[in-house]
Amino acid sequence: MAEDEKRARWEACYAQAETLAPEPLPFLTAHADWLPASGRALDLACGRGGNALFLARRGLDTWAWDYAESAVAGLRQRADGLLLQVECRDVTAPPPEPESFDVIVVAHFLHRPLFPALAAALRPGGLLFYETWAGAYAGRGPQNPGYRLKLGELAGAFPGLILLELQEDVDRAAGVWRW
Numbered sequence: 001m002a003e004d005e006k007r008a009r010w011e012a013c014y015a016q017a018e019t020l021a022p023e024p025l026p027f028l029t030a031h032a033d034w035l036p037a038s039g040r041a042l043d044l045a046c047g048r049g050g051n052a053l054f055l056a057r058r059g060l061d062t063w064a065w066d067y068a069e070s071a072v073a074g075l076r077q078r079a080d081g082l083l084l085q086v087e088c089r090d091v092t093a094p095p096p097e098p099e100s101f102d103v104i105v106v107a108h109f110l111h112r113p114l115f116p117a118l119a120a121a122l123r124p125g126g127l128l129f130y131e132t133w134a135g136a137y138a139g140r141g142p143q144n145p146g147y148r149l150k151l152g153e154l155a156g157a158f159p160g161l162i163l164l165e166l167q168e169d170v171d172r173a174a175g176v177w178r179w
């Protein structure tokens, strides 16, 4: 599917979606004690921005990037009074700049060519949280296997970083790394 078509699908999907407050990943909130008290954070391919809101509410200077305006429109309103910058943009072109964030969160988005840029975008001591669908489709997430991690794949995705914790279930994988 062409990238323009994918983007249009996401726009349509969010335009129809309910507008309940978005929630952060349980994997992220479970490790909240590891987050720095200050610094720059990025929620990459943020969707409705539950992770971005969580990071900004903890006092991090947070960016939320997604190319679907209908996804981030509600987040712009929720960002009032927070250190939260919402940008409607393609996260792959350009990717985040080297050594630009202390925390990066990627949830339910998979673009393998971006892995090296994500690792490089961490500042010294920074944390990368990555969670997405994995293994064979079992009723949740995308059915296309190209949009799912292979089981075991996430463990080796960021060889230059220190893997602090990895969780793999039957249909999802999540990890957190330090620079």
Ligand SMILES: C[S@@+](CC[C@H](N)C(=O)[O-])C[C@H]1O[C@@H](n2cnc3c(N)ncnc32)[C@H](O)[C@@H]1O
Pocket: 010, 011, 044, 045, 046, 047, 048, 049, 065, 066, 067, 068, 071, 089, 090, 091, 092, 106, 107, 108, 109
């Ligand atoms: C499954 S949603 C996940 C959203 C959010 N991270 C979450 O976990 O709720 C995938 C998101 O990736 C965004 N996306 C896909 N490709 C993108 C790209 N190249 N640049 C920016 N956003 C992209 C879509 O618009 C969509 O919001």
